[in-house]
Amino acid sequence: MTIIIRHRNPASAHYYEHKDGARIIKASHFELDYMLGRKITFFCMAQGLPRPEITWFKDGIELYAHKFFQVHEWPIGNDTLKSKMEIDPTTQKDAGYYECQANNKYAIDIRGFRTDYVMITY
Template identity: 55%
Template sequence: MNIRLMCFLVLLLLLTADSARMRGGRRRGGRRRNRIGSPRFIFYTSPSRREYYDNPNGARILKSSHFDYEFYLGHKIVFLCVAMGDPRPRITWFKNGVELFYHPFFQITERLHGKNKLKSKLEITPATQMDSGTYECQANNKYAVDRRAFKADF
């Protein structure tokens, strides 16, 4: 193995381990994930930035649908998003980057779970070719915004 390649791999490993340690914040389940599932590394320059970005009252998505969703034409598509925060977050749905307001074939239902938890479900019945695309749920309150993306294809 080439010595330069080996040095590069060791350096990359050290930077990855160091950034995970410096990140602080949430510690449930290891690395934080961004909306497409790859690791997100955050370097804080000051303690005030850490307090803002890792606020324990900030909105965060606890549970969401699987990223890659395959559906059958004419059947139902269901996306799930459960968020928590204090104050309770608001959940907004997007398709291909555009907020979903109204469509004759979809329905959004929300259910409260306790004081600070919200469950939102997006159902599309019947599914057509036009329903394929990238869907996102966004949970936000005054402290933070969290997003998850779902890719739907038939």
């Protein structure tokens, strides 16, 4: 799949297409249905020089630590960062739109994931 992006001004093209800019090279699937009380896990891997930082968001708001939320990160070489975000156990409030944002001084790249809970009835 080829993605074509047209930039309105040459400066933005230079910024977003910089050869050392942060770019997400692997990420979780875009939709996830979870069962209440179970774990949600999202994965994001970014590359760039300097190595990008990865920040997680839910519904446009940066996620900070709480007792059910964890982020694990693994640097790979000097240009790659692997990040895994987990929520365990999940509640109805965890449904929403999550994003991982990779950024360094040259560029920002974002991937989004939608979640919703499912209820099992017997």
